[in-house]
Each structure stands twice: as C-alpha cells, then as structure tokens.
Amino acid sequence: MKYFLIFVFLSGCAAQARDIGRQPSGEDVFGAILKHGDSDLQSEPLCKADIKLHEQLALSLSVAFESENTALIKSTCSPSKFELSSEELIDVWDCSIQISETSDEGEFISSSIFVFSLATDDFKYLKGSLRCR
Amino acid sequence: MKKIPADLANSLGKNIKDYCAFSIGVDNSENHCAHYVSHIMKYELAGATCKNATWADKQKADKGVTIRVNDLFSASPEKGLLPNKAAAITECLVFVTLASNVKTVGQNLVMETHPRKHVGILSQGKVWNYSNTRNMVVADLLPIFQAKFSSAYKTTGTSVEFYYGKLI
Numbered sequence: 001m002k003y004f005l006i007f008v009f010l011s012g013c014a015a016q017a018r019d020i021g022r023q024p025s026g027e028d029v030f031g032a033i034l035k036h037g038d039s040d041l042q043s044e045p046l047c048k049a050d051i052k053l054h055e056q057l058a059l060s061l062s063v064a065f066e067s068e069n070t071a072l073i074k075s076t077c078s079p080s081k082f083e084l085s086s087e088e089l090i091d092v093w094d095c096s097i098q099i100s101e102t103s104d105e106g107e108f109i110s111s112s113i114f115v116f117s118l119a120t121d122d123f124k125y126l127k128g129s130l131r132c133r
Numbered sequence: 134m135k136k137i138p139a140d141l142a143n144s145l146g147k148n149i150k151d152y153c154a155f156s157i158g159v160d161n162s163e164n165h166c167a168h169y170v171s172h173i174m175k176y177e178l179a180g181a182t183c184k185n186a187t188w189a190d191k192q193k194a195d196k197g198v199t200i201r202v203n204d205l206f207s208a209s210p211e212k213g214l215l216p217n218k219a220a221a222i223t224e225c226l227v228f229v230t231l232a233s234n235v236k237t238v239g240q241n242l243v244m245e246t247h248p249r250k251h252v253g254i255l256s257q258g259k260v261w262n263y264s265n266t267r268n269m270v271v272a273d274l275l276p277i278f279q280a281k282f283s284s285a286y287k288t289t290g291t292s293v294e295f296y297y298g299k300l301i
Contacts (some may be wrong), residue, residue, distance in 0.1 A: 107285065108264075
C-alpha cells in the first residue's frame with residue numbers, strides 16, 4: 001500500500017511537470033522578445049505607447065549609458081495562464097526582464113519591467129501579453 | 134476629482150505592502166511611486182494595474198490601482214510646468230522626469246515612457262512620495278524634493294523638469 005501511494009504521488013508530480021513542460025532558457029526568453037522588437041506597443045493593452053517594442057527596450061537598457069550608475073538586469077519565468085482573444089485559457093510561461101538603475105552610492109534611480117507570456121510548446125511570444133512598468 | 138484623504142500623514146514610513154495585496158506589493162525592487170499615489174487616491178485607470186500584473190493576481194477579489202506614472206500624467210485634467218502652477222492650487226500631483234520625456238501634442242502635454250520619472254502628492258507644502266531606495270513613504274518639502282530629483286535624474290543632453298497635475 002505504501003509503495004502504491006508513493007507511486008501515485010510521484011506519478012502526480014510527473015504529470016504536473018509534464019503539463020507545463022520544460023522551462024524556457026534565458027536564450028529562449030531574450031530571443032522571443034527581441035524577435036518581436038518591431039511590434040507596435042499600441043497593440044499591447046498593458047504596455048500602450050506610441051513607439052515600438054525595440055525602442056522601449058533601447059530606452060530601458062540604456063539608462064546607465066556612459067554614467068557612473070549601474071543597470072542590473074534580472075530575468076525569470078514562472079508558470080501562469082493566459083487568456084487568448086478567443087477567451088480560451090491556456091498554460092504559459094510568464095517571463096519577466098527587469099532593469100534596475102542605481103547610483104554609485106546604491107540609491108534607486110529607475111526601474112523598468114517587461115513581463116510577457118511564452119507558449120509552453122515552442123516558447124513563442126504571445127501577442128497581447130506584454131505588461132510594462 | 135478625488136480629494137486627498139485627510140489621513141495622508143498616516144502613510145508616512147509605510148511600505149507598499151501595507152497598501153497592496155498583489156504580488157507587486159511585496160517586490161521592493163520595483164518603482165512604486167505611481168503605485169503608492171494610486172492606492173492613496175484610489176486611481177484605477179485603464180491599462181496596467183497591480184491587479185493585472187499576473188494571472189494569479191487577477192483572480193483575487195481586491196481592487197487594483199494604476200502603476201504607471203505616465204498613465205497618471207495623461208489622466209490629469211490640467212497639467213503644466215511646476216513654476217507655472219497657479220498659487221491657488223495647493224494640492225495636486227507633482228511629476229518629475231527628463232524634459233525630453235514630455236512632448237506637446239496639440240494643446241496637451243504627453244509624458245512618454247523613459248524610466249526616469251516619479252510622482253508624488255503635493256499637500257501642505259510637502260510632496261508625499263514613495264522612496265524606492267528606503268522602501269517607504271516619505272514627505273519632502275517641495276524644494277528638497279526638487280533638489281533630490283534634479284540630482285538623481287541629471288542626464289547629459291537634457292534637463293530635469295517638474296510638472297504639476299490637477300487631481301484626477
């Protein structure tokens with residue numbers, strides 16, 4: 001009975017892991033967003049702006065250019081859900097790229113965060129999922 | 134137009150998690166200036182809010198609030214350079230960003246999306262705002278606030294500008 005329960009528990013864990021699949025690598029994450037650099041941010045409801053994604057990335061990534069400030073980039077992914085325009089709810093990887101600018105004295109200067117969803121099968125960027133702040 | 138709550142002073146020294154039940158509320162690495170102002174003033178505009186940051190956040194019952202400085206600037210019914218503020222306006226929003234980050238479109242000022250931007254609430258001569266360095270609410274006398282951000286945001290090729298915005 002004990003072995004049966006252990007088997008059921010392990011099978012359950014494996015099934016859960018299979019549901020969402022392998023986590024995207026850093027290259028997958030940065031590759032996916034850079035590939036959509038030409039996207040118009042007017043089409044992203046939670047990141048609306050009159051510029052393209054690559055222009056916003058350039059603004060955020062260049063904050064410490066030729067200054068004594070430091071820009072730290074952190075990136076991560078976690079399982080989440082995304083509602084397609086058809087109202088179908090799908091499993092996704094929610095990935096975030098955060099750029100934090102601090103002065104040489106450690107004072108907070110600025111931060112930018114890009115959060116977006118990647119499909120679980122091919123790690124494609126899902127349009128309409130971008131959240132910026 | 135909403136009024137500044139009478140208990141604004143109670144927010145002094147508080148961390149954003151004291152106001153926000155969502156995942157952003159426990160992340161001290163983010164810029165919480167607009168987030169703090171919106172929780173105090175209960176601003177929930179279209180666009181990014183603390184509630185729609187993640188799917189799990191969206192499932193919670195709590196109301197979300199606006200988290201982007203430029204969204205607050207855009208929604209303010211009247212705004213302009215701070216030195217042009219009428220003396221009669223003693224309570225308003227105060228914005229700071231690079232001059233190059235604000236454009237004039239027709240008769241309207243539009244703040245763009247450069248990361249160097251900040252907002253606070255001007256009340257009784259002080260700017261109530263969220264210190265992302267100290268991770269708490271602070272109240273700076275207006276000249277101190279201006280000196281602090283003029284120094285922090287200074288950038289070659291542009292200047293640091295302060296704007297007022299009437300309450301939304």
